Structures are given as C-alpha cells and as structure tokens.
Amino acid sequence: xxxxxxxxxxxxxxxxxxxxxxxxxxxxxxxxxxxxxxxxxxxxxxxxxxxxxxxxxxxxxxxxxxxxxxxxxxxxxxxxxxxxxxxxxxxxxxxxxxxxxxxxxxxxxxxxxxxxxxxxxxxxxxxxxxxxxxxxxxxxxxxxxxxxxxxxxxxxxxxxxxxxxxxxxxxxxxxxxxxxxxxxxxxxxxxxxxxxxxxxxxxxxxxxxxxxxxxxxxxxxxxxxxxxxxxxxxxxxxxxxxxxxxxxx
Amino acid sequence: xxxxxxxxxxxxxxxxxxxxxxxxxxxxxxxxxxxxxxxxxxxxxxxxxxxxxxxxxxxxxxxxxxxxxxxxxxxxxxxxxxxxxxxxxxxxxxxxxxxxxxxxxxxxxxxxxxxxxxxxxxxxxxxxxxxxxxxxxxxxxxxxxxxxxxxxxxxxxxxxxxxxxxxxxxxxxxxxxxxxxxxxxxxx
Numbered sequence: 001x002x003x004x005x006x007x008x009x010x011x012x013x014x015x016x017x018x019x020x021x022x023x024x025x026x027x028x029x030x031x032x033x034x035x036x037x038x039x040x041x042x043x044x045x046x047x048x049x050x051x052x053x054x055x056x057x058x059x060x061x062x063x064x065x066x067x068x069x070x071x072x073x074x075x076x077x078x079x080x081x082x083x084x085x086x087x088x089x090x091x092x093x094x095x096x097x098x099x100x101x102x103x104x105x106x107x108x109x110x111x112x113x114x115x116x117x118x119x120x121x122x123x124x125x126x127x128x129x130x131x132x133x134x135x136x137x138x139x140x141x142x143x144x145x146x147x148x149x150x151x152x153x154x155x156x157x158x159x160x161x162x163x164x165x166x167x168x169x170x171x172x173x174x175x176x177x178x179x180x181x182x183x184x185x186x187x188x189x190x191x192x193x194x195x196x197x198x199x200x201x202x203x204x205x206x207x208x209x210x211x212x213x214x215x216x217x218x219x220x221x222x223x224x225x226x227x228x229x230x231x232x233x234x235x236x237x238x239x240x241x242x243x244x245x246x247x248x249x
Numbered sequence: 250x251x252x253x254x255x256x257x258x259x260x261x262x263x264x265x266x267x268x269x270x271x272x273x274x275x276x277x278x279x280x281x282x283x284x285x286x287x288x289x290x291x292x293x294x295x296x297x298x299x300x301x302x303x304x305x306x307x308x309x310x311x312x313x314x315x316x317x318x319x320x321x322x323x324x325x326x327x328x329x330x331x332x333x334x335x336x337x338x339x340x341x342x343x344x345x346x347x348x349x350x351x352x353x354x355x356x357x358x359x360x361x362x363x364x365x366x367x368x369x370x371x372x373x374x375x376x377x378x379x380x381x382x383x384x385x386x387x388x389x390x391x392x393x394x395x396x397x398x399x400x401x402x403x404x405x406x407x408x409x410x411x412x413x414x415x416x417x418x419x420x421x422x423x424x425x426x427x428x429x430x431x432x433x434x435x436x437x
Binding site: 021022023024025026028029030034035036037038039041042114115120121122123124125128 | 265266270273274277278281285299300302303306307310311312313314315355356357410414415416417418419
C-alpha cells in the first residue's frame with residue numbers, strides 16, 4: 001500500500017522512451033519509483049502560506065497605522081485644511097518610502113494569494129482594493145491608539161534603531177512649526193517652542209486664538225526670521241506658558 | 250466486468266488518495282490522449298509533448314493528496330498541465346511571456362474589451378474549430394490557450410478560469426480577443 005501514513009519520497013523520474021507517457025508513469029508507480037506526497041505536506045504548506053500572508057497583512061497594518069500616527073505627530077494631517085498650499089505641503093511631506101514599501105508588500109500579498117479562488121475568481125482590482133480599504137481603516141484606528149506612542153517610548157529605552165526611525169519619521173517638516181502662543185498682536189502672534197525659542201507669525205487666520213493655545217503653524221520662515229503662515233491649527237492648551245529664551249532671527 | 254471506468258474521475262482520484270495506486274491507471278487512460286492533444290495544440294510540440302505529458306502525470310500522482318475530491322478533477326489536472334506547458338514555453342522562448350497576474354485584462358477585464366471585439370464573431374462552434382486547426386500557431390499563447398480549452402477540450406468559462414487562475418470575465422475577454430485575431434487571419 002502506498003498510503004499517506006507511509007514514508008514518502010519525491011519521485012525518481014521514469015527513464016527510457018516516452019512513446020507511452022502514461023504507461024511509463026504507471027510502471028514507475030508499480031515499481032515504487034514514484035511516490036505521492038503525504039497530505040500533511042500540503043496541510044503544512046497551506047498553513048505556511050496562511051502564516052506568511054497574515055504576517056504581510058500585519059506588516060501592512062503596522063506601516064499604515066504608523067503613517068497615520070506620523071502624519072498626526074508632524075502636523076501634516078491637518079495641512080490639507082488650508083487649501084492648495086496645504087495639499088502641496090501634505091504630499092511633499094508624505095513618507096513616500098514607506099508608502100512604496102507598502103505597495104510592494106501589497107503586490108507580494110496578491111502574488112501569494114493568487115492561487116486562492118477568492119482572489120482569482122474576480123478582477124484582481126477588487127481584492128486589491130478591498131485590501132487597501134481594510135488596511136486603511138485598520139491603520140487609521142490603530143494609528144490613533146496608544147500603540148505607537150508606547151512603541152516609541154519602548155524604543156527610546158530599548159531599541160535605538162527603532163527610536164531613530166520614530167524620530168526621523170515624526171520630525172516636523174521645515175514648513176510646520178509647533179509652539180505655544182505667548183502674545184497676540186495686530187495681524188499676528190508670537191509662539192514659543194518647547195525650548196522657549198520664540199517666532200513671530202504673520203499672515204494666516206489669527207482670529208479666535210488666545211495666549212496659551214498650543215498651535216501648529218503652516219508656513220515658511222522668511223529671511224527676517226518671521227513665519228508667513230497660510231494656516232494655523234489649534235492642537236491643545238498649554239498647562240504653563242513657556243518662558244522665552246531667545247528668538248529665531 | 251470492471252466497473253471502475255464508470256465511476257466519476259473524482260471517485261477514482263479518491264481511491265488513489267486512499268492508496269490504490271492501480272486506480273491511477275483509469276485516470277491516465279481517460280486523460281492521456283487529451284493531454285497530448287492539449288500539449289500539441291498549445292505548444293506545437295512533437296515528441297516533446299509526450300515528455301511533458303509524462304511530467305504532468307508524474308506531478309498529478311505525486312501531488313494527488315492536494316486534490317479536493319469535492320471539486321472537479323479535470324480542471325485540477327489541466328492546471329498542472331498548464332503550469333508544465335507554460336514553463337516549457339518559457340524555456341523554449343527564453344523570454345518573458347505576457348501571462349502575468351497584473352495584466353490589465355486580469356485587473357480590469359471589462360475595461361479592456363473594445364466595441365469591435367465584443368461584436369459577435371459570426372462563426373459557429375464547428376466553423377471556429379475548423380478555422381482554429383489551421384491558424385492556432387499564429388495566435389499568441391495568451392489567447393491560444395483559452396481557445397484550445399474552449400473549442401477542443403469543451404471546457405466552460407468557469408473551468409478555464411480555474412485552469413488559468415484568472416477571473417471568468419478575463420477568460421471571456423481572451424476568448425473574444427482570440428476570435429477577433431483569428432477573424433483577421435482568415436481571408437474572407
């Protein structure tokens with residue numbers, strides 16, 4: 001008997017003429033040169049494929065949630081609210097390397113799953129689109145939980161490379177400035193950053209803000225050190241007003 | 250009298266899975282000629298077709314435990330043959346074949362058909378078969394294979410989709426496009 005419980009070997013190829021290909025194969029089976037692979041081989045392979053696909057899916061979810069987290073941290077998430085300049089800032093500041101990596105992983109996932117009916121029985125666009133939506137929704141929810149702040153905290157103490165990654169990806173772009181409003185004036189205000197360094201803000205919507213508001217200012221710094229803002233976003237209220245230590249010139 | 254031949258392929262395959270290696274003979278008897286014809290029409294292979302068919306049966310036997318007996322045996326065996334033949338074509342041509350899962354007709358099948366291609370070819374099945382016999386070689390592999398499976402192996406769209414692992418609508422697109430190519434090749 002050549003049942004699945006017996007030890008199996010990968011076949012020796014039948015040799016000789018192939019005038020009767022089926023006959024040669026049957027002969028090889030009879031002579032036990034050819035043995036079937038056991039069912040457990042295919043079960044194990046299916047499990048490995050499922051594990052590999054799940055791992056890729058989790059990596060995608062992590063990357064997507066990290067992108068959402070990073071966009072919140074560096075303020076770019078709010079930039080599109082301020083028109084074309086905001087959109088341009090948003091796109092120029094997107095972590096394109098991570099997004100391209102995600103695309104590559106997504107295509108790899110499609111290749112791995114292409115032999116499954118739920119993927120190949122419909123136009124490939126649909127499962128790809130479904131994956132993107134699922135990952136975007138999952139990434140959005142994960143990105144707003146404590147996962148990444150906790151990971152960032154953990155990295156700061158235990159994993160310097162991961163810490164560098166978190167710091168690099170969440171750093172403010174040159175056109176985004178965070179600080180606490182320390183004084184208001186006509187057509188502008190002054191903010192102080194975490195080190196007490198102050199910057200004067202001109203332009204942009206300045207109404208509705210008050211001293212003590214923590215704000216993100218979108219705009220470029222001029223040669224005289226002042227920032228011409230095209231958008232200002234309140235992100236919180238400071239518990240204490242920073243003491244000015246200097247001014248950006 | 251041996252009643253084994255009256256059983257369905259799937260029942261025979263289940264016997265093989267249970268260890269009845271002799272039952273594999275019935276499957277070989279049923280499919281050997283079909284496989285050789287499939288290889289010849291798809292690859293235009295001579296004696297090489299028999300080598301490839303031998304390889305197909307070897308792989309079928311070795312991997313028979315992966316066959317789900319609740320499904321049809323024929324598309325499963327043709328899938329093995331498809332892989333074997335495509336690999337043989339790649340070796341022969343030493344170039345990349347245009348059969349990728351990221352083809353436009355796999356991504357968006359319905360968008361890739363032009364109005365001219367969706368028009369009825371105007372030939373019945375018998376006429377198409379006759380015309381294909383003489384012109385298959387001039388049709389690219391990507392369109393030739395579904396034509397062979399549809400007109401010569403009498404598979405339906407769903408079965409062809411299972412063999413090629415593409416959406417059913419992609420099978421429709423490739424068949425339609427293959428017929429359009431054929432029409433251009435046949436002098437009116």
